Amino acid sequence: MNIGLTGGIATGKSTVANLLARRGALLIDLDRIAREIVEPGMPALDAIARHYGQAILQPDGTLDRKKLGAIVFADPAQRKALEQITHPAIRAVMKERMDSSERQHPERLTVVDVPLLYESNLVSYFERVMVVYVPRREQLRRLMERDKLAAEEAEKRLAAQMDIEDKKVRADYVIDNSGSLEETERQVDRFWREMGLA
Incomplete structure (x- = not known):
């Protein structure tokens, strides 16, 4: 089975991808492929x-x-x-x-980390789609902090992607990553059990 893992810039896709990989998922990272x-x-x-x-x-x-x-x-x-x-x-x-x-x-579950899954019309490649979510205001704050960007530059980058709220609505699974790492882990564990992978 496979899932497409997506979200928005600075929502924490890598964190969730690593949590899934630690539980035994095979990870394919499109950012890495894009660099290759x-x-x-x-x-x-x-x-x-x-x-x-x-x-x-x-x-x-x-x-x-x-x-x-x-x-x-x-x-x-x-x-x-x-x-x-x-x-x-x-x-x-x-x-x-x-x-x-x-x-x-x-x-094994194959997890494909696809930053622009919806924007690139890649939904048909996957059996299910998981979105890593944080509210837009938090997304903007994290992006500015992570990439040392001014608000205007960070806004431009967010505007280049589909709004995170739209992605959330389309998802088969949503991991809300706006709380603590422990809260995120609990959601990943719940997903893992529901998929019959535990």
């Missing part, structure tokens, strides 16, 4: 450099994420262009790893 496909020598990085110019590369040939982020978060058309380059490559690797997990460990 833009390593030097990969076709996606070449396409990004052609579209945005060599200025988005660091002297060692790696992607300058800050420069690229400043461009794509300021302009929806540029963000769309980036997605058209990266999303097909990310999906191909994700599907390959999901199939491999299913073949090698059919008895």
Whole structure:
């Protein structure tokens, strides 16, 4: 069985993913795949450099994420262009790893951590979707603190994603991560038991 794990930026998806992995789930992290496909020598990085110019590369040939982020978060058309380059490559690797997990460990839960699951229309890839939730105001506070962003910059990043309340409504499972770690763990344990995995 598999689930798509999503939420919003700074809601605590990684925390919940790690809690699930500790209980025996196999974890596929799309952020990690997204980094892999833009390593030097990969076709996606070449396409990004052609579209945005060599200025988005660091002297060692790696992607300058800050420069690229400043461009794509300021302009929806540029963000769309980036997605058209990266999303097909990310999906191909994700599907390959999901199939491999299913073949090698059919008895285990495969959790795919997908930051933009709804925005990228990936719901059909998963049997169920779990959303890690915190109220928007708390999400904004955490993002500003975590990434050392001014409120305006943090708001831009939140605006680039579907509103967390909309994601919450669409989810099969919701983990409310606005309380203590212990409260989050209890919800994960409840989910684990309900899935018959305990």
